[in-house]
Amino acid sequence: MPHLRPATLSRYLLHGQLISRGCLRARAHAPRITASHVPLVRYLHAESTEPPSDMPPPIHVPLRKQLKEEAKKQKAAGKRKKKNVNNQVVDGWELTVGIEIHAQLNTAKKLFSAATTSFNDDPNTHVAYFDVATPGSQPIFQKETLLPALRAALALNCEVQPVSRFDRKHYFHWDQPSGYQITQYYEPFARDGHIHLRSRDGVAAEDGEGVSVGIKQIQMEQDTAKTLAQPGDVHWIDFNRVGMPLIEIITHPVIHHPATAAAFVRKVQTLLNAVDVCVSGMEAGGLRADVNVSVRRTDDPNAPLGQRTEIKNLSSFKAVEDAIIAERDRQITVLEAGGKIMGETRGWSIGSTETRRLRGKEGEVDYRYMPDPDVAPVLIAPDLVAHLRDTMGELPDAEVDTLIRDFGLSPKDAMALASLDGGLRVEYFWNVVDMLRTKLGRHAVETHITCFQLAANWILHELGRLTSERSDAPAEDLGFSQDGECIRVPAQHLADLVAHLYRREITAKVAKELLWAIFRGRVPGEYPSILDAIEKEELWFRELSDDEYAALADLAVRGQEDVLRQFVDAKVFPSGKLMFMVGRMIRLGKEECIDPKSAERVMRERIDGVYVPALKAGSFGEL
Structure with missing residues (x-):
């Protein structure tokens, strides 16, 4: 800014007037610099102090997209970075x-x-x-x-x-x-x-x-x-x-x-x-x-x-x-x-x-x-410091230790739960756990630890998919509050959903559709509760009997003799081929009546006890 003359300084100090030249511009007699007084201030290396009238607004490019674009450029140029895990030390x-x-x-x-x-x-x-x-x-x-x-x-x-x-x-x-x-x-x-x-x-x-x-x-x-x-x-x-x-x-x-x-x-x-x-x-x-x-x-x-x-x-x-x-x-x-x-x-x-x-x-x-x-x-008075220390609450390390020790979460999941949404995601988890304990009985955590782990998995992963896979809305739209509530998926509804899933009263696929209905406001909009939605839409899980699973397995293996031969005399059970056959079972049957674990168990039993012996005896075609 050039040297100011005394008259200009006088207008600055006594009347609040800003000079119109240079980098700052404002209206005269402004008692305070506000939105109506200061435009977007510009620094211009060229001679003109006014931007072109057709200048486009700045375009915000998300960080994740920038990283992907740069990675593509590096790959196209034939440059590949060393993996950082192997690049921590130079001899x-x-x-x-x-x-x-x-x-x-x-x-x-x-x-x-x-x-x-x-x-x-x-x-x-x-x-x-x-x-x-x-x-x-x-x-x-x-x-x-x-x-x-x-x-x-x-x-x-x-x-x-x-x-x-x-x-x-x-x-x-x-x-x-x-x-x-x-x-x-x-x-x-x-x-x-x-x-x-x-x-x-x-x-x-x-x-x-x-x-x-x-x-x-x-x-x-x-x-x-x-x-x-x-x-x-x-x-x-x-x-x-x-x-x-x-x-x-x-x-x-x-x-x-x-x-x-x-x-x-x-x-x-x-x-x-x-x-x-x-x-x-x-x-x-x-x-x-x-x-x-x-x-x-x-x-x-x-x-x-x-x-x-x-x-x-x-x-x-x-x-x-x-x-x-x-x-x-x-x-x-x-x-x-x-x-x-x-x-x-x-x-x-x-x-x-x-x-x-x-x-x-x-x-x-x-x-x-x-x-x-x-x-x-x-x-700074010592009593202020003492008060802040006493009211600061539990720090993330202690909370992560609790999640690992009491709930059996992996360190990775525990740390993610404690850090997501500025720590509000873990508060939501505690609210869901309290509601589940009320539903299942207030026993020791170990009694229903599988249910709490299921809740943690859904809070970590399924909630995130609501805004990443099926919606353009940002993750913040889940709306976590300071008391650990979620506007889009209230803790009470998620606790009801997880409890039904834990008791094997609904399938995972049905649970995901119900979660989506909660997120979109259909629960409690069209349906007062999760239970009401399950009743009205007849979503209860009525599992097949072992005989029905066996009949479905027999139907799934038809025309798959070449696949089944890979199980004969196999030193290592080909689990990939097993899951291929289980997938055929699920597609051929009513998915809402099939438990994938039960389907896998029955298919494994049928392969070991029926299909492999029949292949060895040359009588597979008679099944």
Whole structure:
């Protein structure tokens, strides 16, 4: 912005008028910068400050689709990545990784202004004077932003500091109007934490049963504005995000394997969601990771760590692992060729095979850190910390342990259940379990553990299929509430459905159709309850007798003599051919009367006791 004359500054300070030239535009005499006053702000490298009238709106491409498209390009180009599971270690070299995670706090106000936090609202509709560095505006610390930050510190086993202070980190970029960011560099509010990662968290096999990752500090700081790149070297700037409260989680450089680094970021996201710190995760942009990567040879254990480079703004767990591997391999290649690693900031794109240089690495001197004279120290009383610790509830690790120990779930399923929908999916599971215990009798869990496992499987997998296979609606449309209820599939209806399925009163196919009817509102719309739907549509499972199964098996094997001969003298029972024959039984009979396990049992008995002996005797055609 050019130098302002005193008359222009006077209009700024005394009358609230913004100049019409440059990057900011507004109507005169605006008492507050609102949606009607500020258009979508643009940064333009060309001479004109107005975008073309025919400029198309930005097109949002889902992350999953981007990954698929990049994978297709890599395959078409003949480039194939090594599987990461076999790419965790390079002989003769040691990798060291430090991680910085930026997480947006779940608060109603920004860090230093009363402007409302916004995620999907129209651009530049929640902007206060201080957010855009209007001269004369002052930062006012919003105390409520401290509460989720403290919950994060406790979840990450940090020591909360009774006194913390804010500093200015100076740099100029169009997304930072004031020319500096307010952060906590010298005296953060939390220090000395740790997270223990277990093998079930997805750490590298080289880390064995687990590894502890130390957290150096957690600091509060402002977010920057959101930049939207447009065609023609144009950038649109949305100041709704500027000033949003962040925490930055900084680890010690103790991670040595790419998969473990990705597991750490995933675990942090799960913990922050569990204690209601974050609004969204990496997939929605609410959590971003920067990784610092260095390598050194293993032949000298006393050698210092190598020169590190930083990879900025990684937006997925896969990107964390892939970017670390690519940068590690690049550094090793440079060093083995006699080169030198430069301290720099590098970037990573989805589907890439190598990192790219962005700029030289800034250091403490470059940022000119200094205490912020306009923000008072933050004093945190011990009784507040104690209250938050006592009311934080059970953390995911303890809940996963319970699901594995008491319900016999696999670690993978238990972790998925505990983490899906920000922890709300597991609350839904507990509600369903309580209702099932009321229906089946409040015995020990072991009495009906198979039923609870069935409920967990349906909550994990069948609910997801409602929005992925038969609907274009996003998964959020299931509508999980904070008390563990689901708007589209109420816990009571799912408990009724699972109970009937567990008692073998309906088939799995009928249960899936009933679940779809619940999701579409036909229950309790057309039918008051699951029981009413089963009664009116005559969906009860009336299983065939063994004699009826045998007759169906005889019908299924007709014309399949060549298949049956593969069972004669077979050292290993050909289960694939068996299931082929069972499938013929199910297709030939009434599916709602057939239990696949019973059909398999009868077919196996008939093959061993009737069909194979008949083939050996040459009398199969007489059956």
